[in-house]
Amino acid sequence: MCGIFVSACISSDKSSCAQLEEIQAVLKDQNAQRGPDAQNTVNFSIPLDKSAKETLLVSGSKERELVLQFYGSELRLRGSRQVIQPHLRDGDILCWNGEIFDGLQIEADENDGSKLFDMLCSLETPQQILDALSSIEGPYAMAFFHNRSKHLYFAQDPLGRRSLLIHLPRSKSPYFLLSSVSAGTHPGYVFEEPSTSSIFYLDIGSWRVQKYDIVDDFNRVLKSLPRGLTPTTATEFKIIPNVNRTLPPDDITLAASLDIVPEYLRSSTDEFIKQLDRSVKLRVQNIPQLASGKPKLAVLFSGGIDSTIITYLAHRHLPLSEPIDLLNVAFENPRKIKGNVTGVSRKRPAKDKTLEVLHNDDFKRYKVPDRMTGMDEVEELRRLCPGRIWNFVEVNVPYEVCQSARATVEALMVPGRTVMDLSLALALYFASRGQGQIRKSSDFGPTPYTSEARVLLNGLGSDELLGGYGRHRTAFETGQWLAVINELQLELDRIPTRNLGRDDRVISSHGKETRHPFLSLSLVSFLASLPIHVKMDPRLPPGFGDKMLLRFACRQLGLVEASSRKKRAMQFGSHSARMDGERRGDVALE
Numbered sequence: 001m002c003g004i005f006v007s008a009c010i011s012s013d014k015s016s017c018a019q020l021e022e023i024q025a026v027l028k029d030q031n032a033q034r035g036p037d038a039q040n041t042v043n044f045s046i047p048l049d050k051s052a053k054e055t056l057l058v059s060g061s062k063e064r065e066l067v068l069q070f071y072g073s074e075l076r077l078r079g080s081r082q083v084i085q086p087h088l089r090d091g092d093i094l095c096w097n098g099e100i101f102d103g104l105q106i107e108a109d110e111n112d113g114s115k116l117f118d119m120l121c122s123l124e125t126p127q128q129i130l131d132a133l134s135s136i137e138g139p140y141a142m143a144f145f146h147n148r149s150k151h152l153y154f155a156q157d158p159l160g161r162r163s164l165l166i167h168l169p170r171s172k173s174p175y176f177l178l179s180s181v182s183a184g185t186h187p188g189y190v191f192e193e194p195s196t197s198s199i200f201y202l203d204i205g206s207w208r209v210q211k212y213d214i215v216d217d218f219n220r221v222l223k224s225l226p227r228g229l230t231p232t233t234a235t236e237f238k239i240i241p242n243v244n245r246t247l248p249p250d251d252i253t254l255a256a257s258l259d260i261v262p263e264y265l266r267s268s269t270d271e272f273i274k275q276l277d278r279s280v281k282l283r284v285q286n287i288p289q290l291a292s293g294k295p296k297l298a299v300l301f302s303g304g305i306d307s308t309i310i311t312y313l314a315h316r317h318l319p320l321s322e323p324i325d326l327l328n329v330a331f332e333n334p335r336k337i338k339g340n341v342t343g344v345s346r347k348r349p350a351k352d353k354t355l356e357v358l359h360n361d362d363f364k365r366y367k368v369p370d371r372m373t374g375m376d377e378v379e380e381l382r383r384l385c386p387g388r389i390w391n392f393v394e395v396n397v398p399y400e401v402c403q404s405a406r407a408t409v410e411a412l413m414v415p416g417r418t419v420m421d422l423s424l425a426l427a428l429y430f431a432s433r434g435q436g437q438i439r440k441s442s443d444f445g446p447t448p449y450t451s452e453a454r455v456l457l458n459g460l461g462s463d464e465l466l467g468g469y470g471r472h473r474t475a476f477e478t479g480q481w482l483a484v485i486n487e488l489q490l491e492l493d494r495i496p497t498r499n500l501g502r503d504d505r506v507i508s509s510h511g512k513e514t515r516h517p518f519l520s521l522s523l524v525s526f527l528a529s530l531p532i533h534v535k536m537d538p539r540l541p542p543g544f545g546d547k548m549l550l551r552f553a554c555r556q557l558g559l560v561e562a563s564s565r566k567k568r569a570m571q572f573g574s575h576s577a578r579m580d581g582e583r584r585g586d587v588a589l590e
């Protein structure tokens with residue numbers, strides 16, 4: 001995805017701003033990785049009014065100005081022409097890291113950022129800007145400077161699907177930074193993720209230089225506009241909806257098997273397939289063809305139910321002649337290799353072993369749970385989708401390679417810093433890089449292959465929306481249906497703060513972007529509106545009752561094997577977790 005970076009030194013003290021210049025350079029480098037196609041910087045200075053008090057104290061001193069620096073890097077995925085960021089016209093400036101999939105008509109040859117820029121430039125008030133943002137659907141993080149009002153806006157979509165980090169001025173680091181990604185921990189900044197439940201703006205026009213406490217001055221001009229509280233006309237994509245709290249009827253029957261959709265689930269199953277299909281379609285159509293003959297789409301593919309159903313639906317919307325890459329990652333985890341839970345060394349094959357044995361050896365080393373289900377599932381897809389070439393990309397990560405990437409991945413994760421952040425981030429980092437091998441058929445040996453697809457589909461979100469976690473079952477055991485409803489509400493509320501920002505920072509570092517069909521606001525609203533017993537049934541066993549609606553949908557589409565696979569977290573399925581020892585996932589890394 002694109003990288004955006006905005007900075008301003010708010011102090012008139014030269015040495016404070018010297019530190020900023022160094023930080024600008026490293027953060028631009030980091031953001032350039034996200035948008036390898038074009039980069040640009042725009043400086044814009046705004047004269048600041050002096051307060052009456054300061055005029056008295058320092059009369060004769062030079063007029064102060066605030067220099068805003070805007071940087072954008074572009075990963076080209078929309079429209080027929082190359083767009084260079086930041087978008088710029090008459091002093092209005094937009095840094096856009098996002099995709100508009102719905103709410104605003106974008107033709108195949110148009111660029112969504114340019115179109116949004118036209119819309120934003122024509123508006124005046126913060127409320128109008130909020131309304132405009134509430135009318136579009138898609139992942140985004142953006143910064144927009146509106147010259148007439150001297151407002152610098154910044155915001156993310158309500159679900160927080162794109163990374164945005166903010167550093168607020170402090171006395172030792174008196175500058176303002178917004179960036180898609182950090183350069184790891186650094187004494188010159190403290191990055192956090194801003195809330196997605198508001199849009200923010202700096203009311204630079206009202207800035208009065210008080211001279212004594214610049215940090216205080218700054219805090220006075222930083223304003224927030226909560227998405228949910230203000231009255232507004234456009235509402236469709238404004239906020240995350242609430243979960244339906246209707247309890248099931250007392251006589252709710254148990255579904256007998258996945259083979260027959262019970263009467264009470266029929267219309268919901270059909271509607272769910274329709275909505276998920278539309279979400280996938282909006283995310284796979286119109287991807288520009290950059291290298292001819294190469295796949296444009298890849299899927300983070302474990303062979304589980306979530307990644308399989310979106311893969312199958314993507315197949316329905318892409319020409320049959322276009323191969324699709326299925327990225328399947330496996331880690332060499334010395335603690336998992338049989339008979340050894342202590343050491344890190346592994347047996348090297350003796351020099352005289354044949355190639356065949358070498359392959360077998362490799363095969364065993366990377367025989368992780370997700371590899372096994374992935375290989376089974378790709379066969380099911382091949383049966384169901386004759387004529388399509390599926391490139392099942394075995395991404396094998398040797399222990400040493402994983403160790404040497406660790407520092408890079410830890411830097412990308414910031415501010416994420418737990419053991420679980422790292423094991424997930426490593427899995428996503430290597431999977432999305434797409435370097436591995438494919439096999440023409442199971443009889444052939446592997447050949448090296450690198451996926452160059454820039455768009456990666458990710459099946460994240462179904463567990464949160466449809467009740468796929470073990471904790472939903474536990475909630476039922478302790479508090480019946482009401483507890484499950486409460487748990488699903490919590491789950492939904494947590495989506496923006498959990499890990500989407502981290503995942504975006506990690507994956508985008510390869511100049512690729514991830515798209516989440518389950519996390520479109522229309523699909524989220526639809527699923528939230530369904531009563532709980534339509535989505536799941538905690539009385540039924542795992543592999544059936546958890547995210548039951550998805551299982552029926554999968555079965556109806558013909559994905560029989562996928563429909564009853566049990567949930568497996570990526571870090572365990574790929575063996576990226578517990579590489580060096582048993583540590584709890586929520587513990588901070590040293």
Ligand SMILES: *[C@@H]1O[C@H](CO)[C@@H](O)[C@H](O)[C@H]1NC(C)=O
Binds near residue numbers: 041042069
């Ligand atoms: C923007 O300003 C910085 C100094 O703050 C300068 O180094 C840089 O060259 C300027 N860039 C442009 C494009 O004017």
Ligand SMILES: *[C@@H]1O[C@H](CO)[C@@H](O)[C@H](O)[C@H]1NC(C)=O
Binds near residue numbers: 090091092147148
């Ligand atoms: C920005 O707005 C000011 C008035 O507020 C105007 O004087 C200036 O020309 C505008 N900048 C540009 C580049 O158009």
Ligand SMILES: *[C@@H]1O[C@H](CO)[C@@H](O)[C@H](O)[C@H]1NC(C)=O
Binds near residue numbers: 339342343345346347
């Ligand atoms: C197990 O780990 C130890 C310690 O690193 C090592 O010396 C030994 O060779 C390993 N054993 C196997 C079977 O890999």
Ligand SMILES: *[C@@H]1O[C@H](CO)[C@@H](O)[C@H](O)[C@H]1NC(C)=O
Binds near residue numbers: 244246529530
């Ligand atoms: C919740 O589900 C019930 C039962 O299907 C339905 O009648 C009601 O309209 C739903 N409520 C909302 C807010 O969607």
